[in-house]
Amino acid sequence: MKYKCIIVDDEPLARELITSHLVNFESFELIASFENALKAYSFLETNTIDLIFLDIEMPLLKGNDFLKKLKNPPKVIFTTAYREYAIEGYELNVIDYLLKPITFDRFFVSIEKFKQLQLPKKETKPTTDNHIFVASGSKNIKIVLDEILYVESLKDYITIHLENGKSHHIKQNISVFEKLLGPNFVRIHRSYIIQTQKLTAYSKNEVELNGTEIPIGNSYKENWLHHLDANILK
Numbered sequence: 001m002k003y004k005c006i007i008v009d010d011e012p013l014a015r016e017l018i019t020s021h022l023v024n025f026e027s028f029e030l031i032a033s034f035e036n037a038l039k040a041y042s043f044l045e046t047n048t049i050d051l052i053f054l055d056i057e058m059p060l061l062k063g064n065d066f067l068k069k070l071k072n073p074p075k076v077i078f079t080t081a082y083r084e085y086a087i088e089g090y091e092l093n094v095i096d097y098l099l100k101p102i103t104f105d106r107f108f109v110s111i112e113k114f115k116q117l118q119l120p121k122k123e124t125k126p127t128t129d130n131h132i133f134v135a136s137g138s139k140n141i142k143i144v145l146d147e148i149l150y151v152e153s154l155k156d157y158i159t160i161h162l163e164n165g166k167s168h169h170i171k172q173n174i175s176v177f178e179k180l181l182g183p184n185f186v187r188i189h190r191s192y193i194i195q196t197q198k199l200t201a202y203s204k205n206e207v208e209l210n211g212t213e214i215p216i217g218n219s220y221k222e223n224w225l226h227h228l229d230a231n232i233l234k
Contacts, residue, residue, distance in 0.1 A: 001027065002027055002028065003029065003050040003051055003118075004031045004048070004050050004051070005022065005028055005049060005050065005051045005052070006032045006049055006053070007030065007032075007033040007034070007052075007053045008034045008036075008040040008052060008053070008054050008055060008066070009034075009053070009055035009058070010055060010058045011055070014055065014079065017102060018053050018102065019033065022053075024104075028051075028111070031047070031049060032047075036059060037058055037061040037062070037063060038061055040052070041061075041070075050074055050075060051075045051077065051095075051114055052073075052074055053077050053079050054076050054078055054094075055078075056078060056080040057080065057082060064092065067092055067094075068092070075095050075114055076092070076094040077094060077096045077098060077114070078094050078097045078098065079100060079102060080098075080099065080100065081099065081100040093155075095110065095113050096114075117156070130145055130146065131144045131145060132145065134170050134172070135170065135172075136169075136170050141168060143168065145181065146197075147162045147163050147164065148160060148185075149161045149163050149194075149195060149198050149209050149210060149212070150192060150198075151177060151178075151192065151193040151194075153173075153190070153191045153192070156172075156173060157169060157171055157172070158170060158173075158174050158177055177193075178193055186223070186224060186227050188216045188217065189215055189216060189217035189220055190217055192214050192217075194207060196227065202228070
């Protein structure tokens with residue numbers, strides 16, 4: 001199988017460098033290369049690809065704005081000379097963030113990250129109402145739901161924090177994991193799910209669970225307040 005790629009960058013030398021790196025990987029095929037995001041946008045309306053090497057600072061349409069306009073974007077690796085876009089890259093869920101000039105060693109790391117995401121994912125399935133098993137390496141670990149304090153996400157990994165101070169770090173998407181949890185668990189932030197039965201204090205912008213303060217995301221406030229009113233303050 002070959003992964004189809006495109007390059008979107010207004011700098012000819014940058015496009016040439018990425019192309020020269022990419023030819024070293026037999027399972028990747030460069031389909032097209034564009035000097036601006038508008039041309040790439042038109043191309044993607046009729047073509048399906050697996051990976052974009054995307055510059056950010058470009059004329060007409062910036063790379064980050066271009067990515068936001070795509071309804072079903074492929075995987076993306078940002079390629080830029082500006083460090084200040086790193087946080088936005090994380091928020092847009094890009095695979096990696098390469099700073100120019102891009103060395104082959106660093107390019108290789110990004111390619112490996114992409115390939116890891118293509119591997120079949122182990123499913124985490126609930127077994128009973130009071131516990132679940134989660135895949136951690138070669139083991140499946142039993143987690144008692146009532147012992148979970150909160151769940152924290154970092155990209156494709158989550159950390160399950162338990163009431164006894166222990167934690168489990170596993171490769172799992174927080175949105176997928178959220179579906180395994182019961183009604184006592186509420187997502188209050190894109191990176192946090194809390195167990196409301198462990199709530200010890202709250203304010204307008206954060207909650208507290210056994211001394212740990214967790215922020216409430218702006219887009220989650222309405223849902224949190226509704227849950228608070230219906231299930232906790234009633």
